[in-house]
Amino acid sequence: MIMEDQKPNTATFISVLSACSHLASLEEGERVHHYINEIGFKLNLPLSTALVDMYAKCGQLEKSRKVFDSMLEKDVICWNAMISGYGINGYAKSAVEIFQHMEESNVKPNGITFLSLLSACAHAGLVEEGKYLFTKMQNYSVKPNLKHYTCMVDLLGRSGNLEEAEALVLSMPISPDGGVWGALLGACKTYNQVEMGIRIAMCAIDSEPENDGYYIMMANMYSSIGRWEEAENVRRTMKERCSLGKKVGWSVL
Template sequence: MQGEGMGFSWVTLTTVLPVCGQVTALHSGKEIHGQIVKSKKRGDVPLLNSLMDMYAKCGAIDYCRKVFDRMQNKDITSWNTMISGYSINGQIEEAMALFDEMISNRIRPDGITFVALLSGCSHSGLTSKGKRLFHVMQNYGVKPSLEHYACLVDMLGRSGKLDEALAVVESLPMKPSGSIWGSLLNSCRLYGNVSLAETVVERLFEIEPNNPGNYVMLSNVYANAGMWEEVKRVREMMGMRGIKKDAGCSWIQIKHRIHTFVAGGSTDFRNSAEFCRIWSELSDATKKVGYVPDTEVVLHDINAEMKTMWVCGHSERLAAVYALINTGDGMPVRITKNLRVCVDCHSWMKAVSRVTRRLIVLRDTNRFHHFENGTCSCKDYW
């Protein structure tokens, strides 16, 4: 469009910004923000809401707040976007404070407001506060939907209250969705409850028979329990049904280009002299600050040496090393992953952020992790 001299409208930018947020293309999103600033026209509310959403989904929550504070007019979407941004970036206290400000300004919250707050409580371990919110929202005329119940079940399950979570599912006034059963299955994995996992997965196989995540989760439950014959059975079942596990994939943006990495892949890069040098330096430095590979996250019946090799080939690590090589000292590293980050990669990222003095922002399927000086914004609860 620009090459043809077409110019652009706010609708154009409002359409493009969500794409930047989806692939965490912060560099491109900032360029669009620059176009808005340089324009003689004032950005309308839908455009600025899209800009906020892009920054939140790229993990740049400070930029998101600056846009929010400078908006002369705000609608309910503006408040929800800011609250949701805080929640997914692990800043639940800031989200709650903004919710209080919203109420004091007589802005009536809606169902989306409470989904954001409940999700934030779930990923922060604030079970009691989340349960209170679930009951309070009805005071604002918000009737619990399937999404609210999904947040409640996830919250209870993550905190180890599996029986209470199951009771909520069984008493739902509507048919439980696959995401609700999937959340409960994940909690079974976290707490090693094999019998409940087997019950839950039967429901999931009825609702989502072709979802590979359900089979992988059940396999992980069995692997954590050392039930290797059952792991083999699940994998054979997947093969018979033509179901393949999603490969771990991570991507980063450097200038205008998106670079993608697959777990165990990128052999040309991994064999390069630059990679070997940086990897060796990081291995020595992270070892000195106490990092030791946690091979228990490799849920395969193989020896310890092979497990260590598998862990080191996870896609987010490859992306991090590539970013360290190709960006200047002190520049933040921003990574997006299509799966949940494993415990060992989480520990490795904390160690790398400490030895390199870099901010590493990792977005996985659950939330954002901001690694800085050896700690993570999630406080190791995700």
């Protein structure tokens, strides 16, 4: 916490509020906010943004929004904090609504803006909204990176649009990583699409032959349909190629 005998400054307050955010320590965060008000410290853009972020990450969206709405000036970082706050707390539609207000304010969104939105849509199952936002990235000259693609594959996979998810992965202008392959393989497992899963696992292995997670998933899929010999062959290949130990790159939970 802030020492009474120290002269407070913006950087100090932001640092403490950031720690409260990471720890989701609402009580400490509120103490800092009360102290700021008590000493009459003027809220500037970075400090107000830190308060928005702290309250949102502590699940206090009403308080986060109150600080947000009171701000006379908002930059992309502040808008992102509010959008992300709604998203991580499961209010995807509110996140999309805030994004619309952001567009009306003429603040240009960036990659983090769209990543927060796509993640929110994926967890809420807002397929059409997610697809619309992903397409809209090009309007702002924001180039999708692997995290954006992972969110889209996750969104499509969770909703059962496996063929569309596979087509997206195969059309990517950058090489898929473990997050992308893992999201698609996880969806295949969820919807019991074994044949597709095996096909995807083969592509994943070709791209990253030392990631034993792909082999394990593929072997399990073969076993699930009684193809024991193929399953054993996959495990044998895994032992030969993955000599450096387990490489954790994704999850299928």
